[in-house]
Amino acid sequence: MLLQGYLLSVLDYFGSACKQETHGISCDCQMSDPQSQCRIKSCENGESCQGRDIDAPAFECLISDIPVHIGKPVPKLRFNLEAALNFSDPREIPxxxxxxxxxxxxxxxxxxxxxxxxxxxxxxxxxxxxxxxxxxxxxxxxxxxxxxxxxxxxxxxxxxxxxxxxxxxxxxxxxxxxxxxxxxxxxxxxxxxxxxxxxxxxxxxxxxxxxxxxxxxxxxxxxxxxxxxxxxxxxxxxxxxxxxxxxxxxxxxxxxxxxxxxxxxASMHIATAVIAERYKAGDSIDTLKKDYGCTRLEIEEGLRCELQIKVAA
Structure with a gap:
């Protein structure tokens, strides 16, 4: 269970500094397209990265919360089992x-x-x-x-x-x-x-x-x-x-x-994401509560957790 949860964190996070090992992730490099600046959100100094010189590696940008040095290789992740096992308590795993x-x-x-x-x-x-x-x-x-x-x-x-x-x-x-x-x-x-x-x-x-x-x-x-x-x-x-x-x-x-x-x-240990996916696919709340043996309120709370109105970013 510990390793499965950690593998999910690897999927959640899709990058780290090249040639660096961090909490079970190490990198192999593949060259990126130096002209690509899509989805760049913000620089380390809090200013927009758009329009900056792509040959200036000092600017570390966040692409979907992933640190990437512009003009440098984009890391290809590899799971490191030994490093992941260093966590004895799943509560400490990033x-x-x-x-x-x-x-x-x-x-x-x-x-x-x-x-x-x-x-x-x-x-x-x-x-x-x-x-x-x-x-x-x-x-x-x-x-x-x-x-x-x-x-x-x-x-x-x-x-x-x-x-x-x-x-x-x-x-x-x-x-x-x-x-x-x-x-x-x-x-x-x-x-x-x-x-x-x-x-x-x-x-x-x-x-x-x-x-x-x-x-x-x-x-x-x-x-x-x-x-x-x-x-x-x-x-x-x-x-x-x-x-x-x-x-x-x-x-x-x-x-x-x-x-x-x-x-x-809490009652059935069913992931709320599963309930939300079925609801978005067309299943009614009545169908979901019957299939999972839950109350209507439980299904509604599961949906509310997953389908909240987005707060301002």
Whole structure:
């Protein structure tokens, strides 16, 4: 199951730097068409790649979130079994592209990309750099692990529902990490008991927490209710399927040990992507619930997870 899930991540991510081995992927090179610039989205410096000199290899561009040096060979991927086996815990395997993770978390792709890759921006004092707040296993490969996905879930709750500045959140996370020695404070089970109050108190140094501390603690409790645990770290995520978190039933889960880490129905462990494909092919909800022995609400939640209205990129 571990290798199958990892193979899926290879399909999810279709490139890496040439002659480089990363989390089980190594490269053989094939020369690319140097004139091809289609689907180029953005450069490392945040500006458009379109129209740039293709002989300038210093510009590293993202083509569908894949780093490719313009004018250099395009890598041909080869699966490396030995490197993949270095992961003893499937929760640590890089398996989700930025767009895929953003879709599951119902958040803008550009926002999540900034959180995991950072971004450059201009100010009156010159160019500045926003540092990533979610630490990837390999900074050269834009794939999130399950742990990263859960951390982004927590950050999304804090930003979307409480409008807390990420800089303040970063400082509070660092304080709690230093105080308790936790590598991943936001997805640590003990955070709920020992760390949350300290986290909120530290945030109060930077934001007006008067009267809002309990509201923030209640918000933290909401995201903790979407987790299940193993070895004191999150092992299963029930993503929000509604804009209002309180209205999202826990009928769909993401677990790296099931459906290759893709969303699945909690009751039957059926991948929601399978349900969505059948629905798009013409099967009715009544037919699907009969075939899978599920309730109508379960089928609707599975479809809602897969067929969400696209958020702005």
């Amino acid at each position: 398996a989700y592209s930025v767009p895929t993770a953003a879709h599951y978390l119902q958040m803008p792709v550009a926002t999540l990309r900034s959180w995991v890759l950072g971004r450059s921006y201009k100010t009156q004092d010159g160019a500045k750099r926003f540092r990533p707040i979610v630490d990837l296993h390999n900074k050269n490969v834009p794939l999130l692990s399950f742990y990263n996905l859960c951390e982004a879930h927590v950050l999304s709750v804090l930003r979307k529902h409480h409008q807390i500045d990420l800089g303040h959140i970063r400082k509070a996370i660092g304080f709690v990490r230093k105080e308790f020695g936790w590598e991943r404070p936001l997805i640590q089970q003990d955070f709920r008991i020992s760390g949350a109050q300290l986290f909120v108190e530290h945030l109060g140094k930077y934001v007006d927490a008067a009267g809002g501390g309990q509201i923030l603690l209640d918000g933290i409790e909401i995201y903790f209710q979407r987790f299940e645990w193993k070895d004191n770290l999150t092992s299963r995520l029930y993503p929000f399927t509604h804009q209002r978190a309180q209205e999202s039933p826990k009928l769909v889960f993401i677990d790296p040990n099931f459906a290759f880490g893709r969303p699945a129905l």
